[in-house]
Amino acid sequence: MLITDDFLPIPVPESLSATYLVPMAGLPRVSPKTAVRALEGRLAEPVHGLATQMLDSPLMTVDTRSIDEFPQLPPDLLAAFGATEAQLGRLAAASHLVVVQAEYRPGWPPAHEWAARAVAAAVAESVDGDVVDVFGLQFLDPAAALRSLPDAEGRVRLVDWVLVPYSSDAEGLWFTTKGLRRFGLLELQTQGVPDHLTRAWGAVMTGAARRLLRDWTDGLAGEEVPAFVQLPVLATVTGHDIAVAYGNPEQHGATAPVLLRLELDPATDPEADSFLSLRPPPGHPGPPGKYFAAACATLFSGIQPDVRYARPGDAMSKAIATARAGLDDIRARFLAGTLPPESQLVVKYGLPGDEGPEFVWAGVTSWEVPERLVGASASDANTDPTVRIGSPVVVEAADVVDWALLDGTGVIEGGWTQAVLDAGEPPTA
Structure with missing residues (x-):
């Protein structure tokens, strides 16, 4: 193996294993093979065939154990990773665990994970139960576990x-x-x-x-x-x-x-x-x-950090008016914590400059009074040397010309002025 300053050698484990649990009150109603057969036509290939083959091989084991034989799962960590009270309640009431374990070589596809999750989801579905992903310390309902498996084109969401x-x-x-x-x-x-x-x-x-x-x-x-x-x-x-x-x-x-x-x-x-x-x-x-x-x-360039214009045209004027009309509502949602999960509120506001106002974006961190909000700048301003990426800023609501909600894919709400710019209708000078 050639070692250079451009590459980092990462050791490869000899094998990988996956473990999933299905808590239940009493014993399983059907065998794992019967449960997996019930998924035929609902689970894309090659995962359905993979799960069936691994069930018949020494690469996978499915055991039913008394819950007292298995180390206790930490409810606080399960809750931290999204477990609901109902799921934790079913775990506390369970008398047995179906333990699905699979082993495979490193590489793609990760047959151990796909097959073990598919079998555990099939067993959980047969008893209206839950799947516990031991690696991630996560509860999964059977439908969510099945949705996470590859589709007909082999695609998964990471x-x-x-x-x-x-x-x-x-x-x-x-x-x-x-x-x-x-x-x-x-x-x-x-x-x-x-x-x-x-x-x-x-x-x-x-x-x-x-x-x-x-x-x-x-x-x-x-x-x-x-x-x-x-x-x-x-x-x-x-x-x-x-x-x-x-x-x-x-x-x-x-x-x-x-x-x-x-x-x-x-x-x-x-x-x-x-x-x-x-x-x-x-x-x-x-x-x-x-x-x-x-x-x-x-x-996240759907929100451009530095936009200038002197006199807004009709499209931009309407965009600003639309954004400002929604400021009270978006502030109320921000304070109430009802914004979409994994989203971030940003606002665009104007800074005075010799060639007209410079408009920059900032992520909102607090908005205690309607007239003023506190945020962190999303860009370096050209007209104000104190406004730098990540620096705290205090923004007057009267200076806000737009707002947007961002998630991992870009703008999910708002961003009206940016939409005008992206549509190729720059404001007239």
Whole structure:
């Protein structure tokens, strides 16, 4: 294997395993094979055939155990990863667990995960129960588990297999992935992410996971499993990577790629996980958070950070009026916490300049009084040297000309002025 400064050798495990549980009160009603046969016609190939074949092979085991024989699942962690009170209640009332385990070589397809999840979903459906993904510590209802499996064209949404939890520390937010080890790859992490990029950076991490997973599985495509796979030290992430990871390839825009430097952070504790860290590329000046903010501005380019015009034309005037008419409502939804999940509210406002106002975007962090909001700038302003990416800004509501809700795929609501610009109707001077 050739080792260069351009690639990072990542060790490949000899085999991978998947474990799923089906809690139930009493014993199973049907055999696993019968449960899987009931999915015929509903589960795309090759997954249905794969599950059937692995059930007949030593690569998969399905055991029914008394729940007392299995280590207790932590309800607090299950709740943190989305378990409902009803699901936790069914787990507490269960007397038995059906344990589905599968093993397979690293590479694509991940037969151990697809087959084990399919069998567990079939068994859970037969008793109107739940699936517990032990790796992700997640409850899945059978329908959601089946939807996460490949469609007729072999496509999956990576967000159904990889989570992106985060926590806060003195340097900002610490993001990690949880799910890449299913495929043999080390988990990713990013440290020092600005607080206002919570949702946006989660989407970037998911897109980066998609890109690196593709490189990883390409390196495992041969007949023999290699000892190492070389990943590029400078990884690229695009809006297309993010859109595909979320299952919306048709929504991606032609965004410029963003460079991220990959570093191996081996664990010092043998019981802990090693990580692949995502950092700014070499030579980037300033704190990492500034680069991460600029990366988000590039990837979510449906909202342009720096727009100028002198006198708005009719289309732009209507767009501004529409946006301003909805300010009270969007503020109320922001304060009530009823915005769509994984979305971020941003506003566009004007800064005075010699050539007319400069309009920039900022992510809203608080909006206690109607007349004024606090946010974090999404760009560097040309007219005001104090307005820099990630810097805190106080915006008068009277200066706001537009607002938008963003998620991992771009604008999901609002953005009227940007729509006018994207439609090729620039305001008249």
